Each structure stands twice: as structure tokens, then as C-alpha cells.
Amino acid sequence: MERKLSSLFRVAIFLISLAMFAVLSLPIWKIELSAPQYPEGLTLKIYADRIGGDVDIVNGLNHYIGMHTLHTRDFVEFTVLPYIIGGFAVLGLLVVLIGRRKVFYGWAFLFLLIAFTSMIDFYRWEYNYGHNLDPEAPIQVPGMAYQPPLIGFKQLLNFGAYSIPDSGGWTFVGVGIAIATLVILDWRGIRRKSRVSTVAAGLALMVFSGSLQGCSSSGPQPIQYGQDNCAFCKMTFTDRRFGGEVVTQKGKVFKFDDLHCLLGSLKAGVPARQDIGSIYLIDFVNGGWISTESALLLHSPGLHSPMGGDIAAFAGKETLDQQQYKGEIVSWKDLYH
Structure with missing residues (x-):
């Protein structure tokens, strides 16, 4: 049988x-x-x-x-x-x-x-x-x-x-x-x-x-530190506290090691504004991803980011208050409009 x-x-x-x-x-x-x-x-x-x-x-x-x-x-x-x-x-x-x-x-x-x-x-x-x-x-x-x-x-x-x-x-x-x-x-x-x-x-x-x-829709990709290079300055990723990614509407991901590089690339039209799907920043505290819509941004010379942008992203006010850096809170709209 x-x-x-x-x-x-x-x-x-x-x-x-x-x-x-x-x-x-x-x-x-x-x-x-x-x-x-x-x-x-x-x-x-x-x-x-x-x-x-x-x-x-x-x-x-x-x-x-x-x-x-x-x-x-x-x-x-x-x-x-x-x-x-x-x-x-x-x-x-x-x-x-x-x-x-x-x-x-x-x-x-x-x-x-x-x-x-x-x-x-x-x-x-x-x-x-x-x-x-x-x-x-x-x-x-x-x-x-x-x-x-x-x-x-x-x-x-x-x-x-x-x-x-x-x-x-x-x-x-x-x-x-x-x-x-x-x-x-x-x-x-x-x-x-x-x-x-x-x-x-x-x-x-x-x-x-x-x-x-x-x-599911496309989102940010993990960064391979010591291997991946910034799409703008071409430097290798080393600092896990800074950086961001731009995901286009077609799912292509641009990786940046500093918010200074991310903004520089966007202002140069790469990718074009109409092609942008979403933008994510690295959480300064835990290294996770935060969308620019919800991120709280701190500009402080004491941050010493890789390319001198000296802007860090935080998930909320409570995590920002715990940091020792003195500086100015800025909005994403002020940086990219």
C-alpha cells in the first residue's frame, strides 16, 4: 500500500x-x-x-x-x-x-x-x-x-x-x-x-x-561598516552614530556617512527630488533607523561627525536630553526645503 x-x-x-x-x-x-x-x-x-x-x-x-x-x-x-x-x-x-x-x-x-x-x-x-x-x-x-x-x-x-x-x-x-x-x-x-x-x-x-x-515596500538597508562607501564623498563608513540613506521610489538606496553628505547630494539633484521615496537617518543613541519626519536633530560642534556636518539624529526628546552635547535643535525642513 x-x-x-x-x-x-x-x-x-x-x-x-x-x-x-x-x-x-x-x-x-x-x-x-x-x-x-x-x-x-x-x-x-x-x-x-x-x-x-x-x-x-x-x-x-x-x-x-x-x-x-x-x-x-x-x-x-x-x-x-x-x-x-x-x-x-x-x-x-x-x-x-x-x-x-x-x-x-x-x-x-x-x-x-x-x-x-x-x-x-x-x-x-x-x-x-x-x-x-x-x-x-x-x-x-x-x-x-x-x-x-x-x-x-x-x-x-x-x-x-x-x-x-x-x-x-x-x-x-x-x-x-x-x-x-x-x-x-x-x-x-x-x-x-x-x-x-x-x-x-x-x-x-x-x-x-x-x-x-x-x-512589502522598500526600506533602508543595513550598512556594512568598514566596507560600504558614502555615495557622496566616497569615504568608507566607520562611525555607527552618523549617516543616513535615501530610498528612491524605485527602491534604489543611496548611503551617506554624514548628514552633510546626504544634504550635499540632494542639493546636487542626486537623486532628483521627484524620485525620492523616503529618507532615513541613523539614531545617534542606538544606531537604528529614524525617518526624517520623526527625527529630532541636534547641531553641535562637539559631535565631531565624519565629514564635519556635526548633526545627530535622535528618536525623541527624552533621548536627546540625556546627551552631554550642547547645541541647537534644527528641523529637517530647515535643512532641506
Whole structure:
């Protein structure tokens, strides 16, 4: 008689299916373009049902070198892929209900088939996109093709192109790892089945949690002290009491080791005011993040910040009162308006 899947195995498959539902609303892949004339860069985001990001700007650039313009309606994949992903997630729920090993293995093989076919189709699209050029294009470079990399970096004229998974893509990768782990655990047939099932359910929970994090908005990133450099002065971060980050509406993060550098970059238009999503400052007391809307700022020569801005951020009046530095309380609006 065929051994059925354990309860925790089913829980793992259920969480994997929920993660696949999340992929429907997350960007699966992104192609980032960097060039001197675009300091913030350009990004194409590929969802299950559409192309997003800086599509209009990229289409305008494509005109000059003879590449086809990008429109969601021109790709049958954006019609079919949501049904494939959603159908796979629904089948996962059926596997949970049926609970038979043979059905689970068929579902796992289907994932492998979907992943393999998707990568082949993506490569084919990139090849056609970069090679089928308009012979009447204003700019022509003999022998030059503009195929973006399948994954990784490639230089295309004065643009650097990065092709990497986005949050939905990493969720998809996590699902694949989770399914492979379930298959391996089941094959091994370890006697302590309760332990195996617990590992499987825990891994699936990590994948599902990761997909939920992908749905959340972008925020500040941890600073690697001794490694990261300030985006303005290029000095390495050393003092954990000072600094800040600007997060653009597209999620790009600019790191600064001093409020003096942060303000200098903003006043220079990097990033542009209309592109700013949020700004965070480092809490002088505990090193956490504070938004500029809620931060209390103290300007004091005794602070000795890295680049001489001598402005520290505090979470509230109670923490500011405990400090020994004498100075003037300033507002963010006074500094950047």
C-alpha cells in the first residue's frame, strides 16, 4: 500500500502553494541599465502579466539603435503565465488534499518543467530582442547585437545591463529548493519521519515568509561598516552614530556617512527630488533607523561627525536630553526645503 504524505509534509506543500500565489503579484525578473546620463539607472521589471518599470524611456532609447519597442500586448506569455503559475499553486492545494506520494512527485516534475521551459523562452525572447534590429535605425554599429544577459552583467555600448531575479523570481527559486528538499527527504525515507517533516515544513515557511517580504515596500538597508562607501564623498563608513540613506521610489538606496553628505547630494539633484521615496537617518543613541519626519536633530560642534556636518539624529526628546552635547535643535525642513 502506498505510504501517504505526513501532515507536516502537507503543511509544507500548502505554504509552497501560497508562495506561488504571491509570485503572481511580485516582479519576477528585472533588467537594470546604468549609464552616466542616468545616475539613478533604468529598470525593466517583468511580472507574470506585464512589463513594468521605465518602459517608456527604454522604448525611446531603443528607437535610436533599432531595437523593438516593448509592449505587454505583444507577448502571449503575459496572457498564459498567470494561468500556469496560478494553476500550479492550485494543483499544490490538490496535492495537500489527496496526500499521495505519486501525485506529489508529478507536481514536483511539473515545477521542473515550468522552470526549464520559462528560462528557454526568456533566453529566446532576449535573443530576438537584441538581434532583430531595424536596418534603418539612426545609430548602427556593424556586427553589434544588444541581447541582454540571461543572468549577470553585460556591457551594451555605454550602458551596463544587469539581469537578475527580482522578489518573485527569488521566491520561485526558493520554491524550487523547497520542493527539491521534500523530494530528497522522501527518497531517503528516514525513520524519524516527524523530524524530516518538521524540517520540510520549516523550509516551506521560510519560502512563504520571503514571498511576503517581497510584497512589502522598500526600506533602508543595513550598512556594512568598514566596507560600504558614502555615495557622496566616497569615504568608507566607520562611525555607527552618523549617516543616513535615501530610498528612491524605485527602491534604489543611496548611503551617506554624514548628514552633510546626504544634504550635499540632494542639493546636487542626486537623486532628483521627484524620485525620492523616503529618507532615513541613523539614531545617534542606538544606531537604528529614524525617518526624517520623526527625527529630532541636534547641531553641535562637539559631535565631531565624519565629514564635519556635526548633526545627530535622535528618536525623541527624552533621548536627546540625556546627551552631554550642547547645541541647537534644527528641523529637517530647515535643512532641506
